[in-house]
Amino acid sequence: MTEQLLVARDLRRSFTSGGRHVLALDGVSLTIAPGETLGLVGGSGCGKSTLARVLTRLMAPEAGSIAFMGEDWLALDGARLRAARRQMQMVFQDPLAAFNPRATVGGVIADALRIHAVVPRAERPKEVARLVERVGLPSDLLGRSIREISGGQRQRVAIARAISVRPRLVILDEAVSALDVSVRGRILELLVGLQRETGVGYLFVSHDLAVVRAVSHRIAVMAAGRIVEEGPAARVIAAPSSDVLIDLIGAVPRLNRNPRS
Amino acid sequence: MTVLASIADLAVTYRRAPQPALTGVSLDIEAGEILAIIGESGSGKSTLARAIAGLLPERTSVAGHLAWPGLDGAPRAGRDIGYVFQDPGSSLNPVLAIGEQAGEGARRHLGLDRRAADAEAVRLLARVHLPEPERIARAYPHQLSGGQRQRVAIAAAIAARPRLLIADEVTSALDVLVQAAIVELLVELVRADGMTLVFVTHDLALASGIADRVAMMAGGRLVELGPTSEVVGMPKAAETAALVAAHIDLATPPLIGEAS
Numbered sequence: 001m002t003e004q005l006l007v008a009r010d011l012r013r014s015f016t017s018g019g020r021h022v023l024a025l026d027g028v029s030l031t032i033a034p035g036e037t038l039g040l041v042g043g044s045g046c047g048k049s050t051l052a053r054v055l056t057r058l059m060a061p062e063a064g065s066i067a068f069m070g071e072d073w074l075a076l077d078g079a080r081l082r083a084a085r086r087q088m089q090m091v092f093q094d095p096l097a098a099f100n101p102r103a104t105v106g107g108v109i110a111d112a113l114r115i116h117a118v119v120p121r122a123e124r125p126k127e128v129a130r131l132v133e134r135v136g137l138p139s140d141l142l143g144r145s146i147r148e149i150s151g152g153q154r155q156r157v158a159i160a161r162a163i164s165v166r167p168r169l170v171i172l173d174e175a176v177s178a179l180d181v182s183v184r185g186r187i188l189e190l191l192v193g194l195q196r197e198t199g200v201g202y203l204f205v206s207h208d209l210a211v212v213r214a215v216s217h218r219i220a221v222m223a224a225g226r227i228v229e230e231g232p233a234a235r236v237i238a239a240p241s242s243d244v245l246i247d248l249i250g251a252v253p254r255l256n257r258n259p260r261s
Numbered sequence: 262m263t264v265l266a267s268i269a270d271l272a273v274t275y276r277r278a279p280q281p282a283l284t285g286v287s288l289d290i291e292a293g294e295i296l297a298i299i300g301e302s303g304s305g306k307s308t309l310a311r312a313i314a315g316l317l318p319e320r321t322s323v324a325g326h327l328a329w330p331g332l333d334g335a336p337r338a339g340r341d342i343g344y345v346f347q348d349p350g351s352s353l354n355p356v357l358a359i360g361e362q363a364g365e366g367a368r369r370h371l372g373l374d375r376r377a378a379d380a381e382a383v384r385l386l387a388r389v390h391l392p393e394p395e396r397i398a399r400a401y402p403h404q405l406s407g408g409q410r411q412r413v414a415i416a417a418a419i420a421a422r423p424r425l426l427i428a429d430e431v432t433s434a435l436d437v438l439v440q441a442a443i444v445e446l447l448v449e450l451v452r453a454d455g456m457t458l459v460f461v462t463h464d465l466a467l468a469s470g471i472a473d474r475v476a477m478m479a480g481g482r483l484v485e486l487g488p489t490s491e492v493v494g495m496p497k498a499a500e501t502a503a504l505v506a507a508h509i510d511l512a513t514p515p516l517i518g519e520a521s
Binding site for chain 2: 043150180184195214250254
């Protein structure tokens with residue numbers, strides 16, 4: 001057993017919404033090993049996006065601990081936090097909101113390489129070209145504005161930016177949910193291929209159980225701020241124990257060759 | 262089968278667009294059928310739906326013919342055709358009570374007075390299975406969940422008892438659990454009232470569970486049209502075959518090997 005990449009223990013976080021107190025995270029614990037994908041599924045409002053935000057430190061938990069690469073992730077600050085942030089990247093559903101709207105495709109990736117000093121300055125253009133090619137984008141896109149390209153292309157740029165700094169963990173929050181089905185397949189293959197090459201770990205957050213199953217080694221199911229079941233992907237889906245997973249399995253659309261027969 | 266609408270050689274070009282959004286689309290919509298219009302982003306599927314409903318923006322160039330042999334004359338939007346949009350957060354009026362929006366079609370098109378329309382709104386909200394319809398009629402859109410708002414939009418769309426209901430990507434902003442319930446509701450309503458349903462989606466699997474026929478759009482053209490079982494089981498167009506191949510469900514082999 002290798003050392004865990006990420007160990008979260010008993011995370012708690014609540015919100016007040018419309019005068020009601022909502023426990024978005026009610027004692028969540030999870031681990032992710034190097035080279036492993038943990039799929040996190042649940043319906044809207046179950047707390048899965050809050051968990052992604054707490055793990056990436058976009059939001060502070062009220063209680064609990066997170067160890068990332070053996071360090072107390074919540075206690076890091078200053079230069080050590082900046083250095084550690086390089087190792088944990090994130091990709092969201094709508095990459096447009098995550099980019100400087102005036103940036104170009106090449107500029108977005110070059111900025112990440114510059115900020116984290118991944119390669120010497122002279123090698124930056126070559127590295128940008130390599131990354132753009134790796135995510136399957138044509139090189140003539142480099143000078144284009146991030147707003148002029150399609151949603152699928154933009155999601156590839158977001159992935160190229162995330163992997164450019166050679167992180168150990170990438171948190172993907174509904175990263176393929178808004179994409180066309182044909183583009184989605186290629187992005188999933190890209191993510192799996194990158195994991196084989198680099199040993200990166202993924203937390204793959206989605207409401208789409210079929211997609212989660214296709215890419216995850218283990219699956220955790222969330223409902224009402226808790227992880228209600230967790231285990232190897234095939235086993236969890238073959239023998240669901242929680243109501244929410246049974247419902248999620250039932251809601252996966254199947255290609256029906258004989259409708260209503 | 263009687264033909265409700267007959268579309269011949271339809272071409273649509275938006276103002277200032279370099280390329281037409283639709284070219285040479287010919288298609289009959291049969292009365293009482295569930296027709297799925299499938300396609301990826303930019304395929305023209307929503308343009309086709311909007312052209313059928315007469316909802317294209319002004320100064321859009323439209324060529325070809327659209328006839329309504331199943332209606333007495335041209336359809337009136339909101340009366341003969343109900344339209345449900347993807348995002349009920351922006352299609353519902355944020356400052357109007359839910360009951361007024363659900364009953365507006367009945368007041369305007371069926372000539373109901375205020376009180377009768379209010380009662381009709383509560384009945385419609387119950388028909389789309391919203392809990393406590395009297396209370397919801399007095400609520401505002403922001404007080405409801407996304408799935409509940411979409412149910413309100415459906416109630417408003419069927420208020421004037423249209424012959425044709427067009428559902429344009431109505432589930433893509435919703436999570437899978439809510440999505441399944443909304444699709445079930447649409448089928449229940451159109452079957453009960455004998456409505457025709459045009460179900461626009463990028464999700465072939467979702468459509469295959471309910472549609473009688475599938476129209477596959479790609480690059481602004483209708484590339485395949487046929488009974489759902491034939492289109493899904495033996496796709497003829499390359500674009501349809503690609504969609505079938507890209508489908509992921511719980512029987513799809515995982516992309517990763519066994520956990521080490």
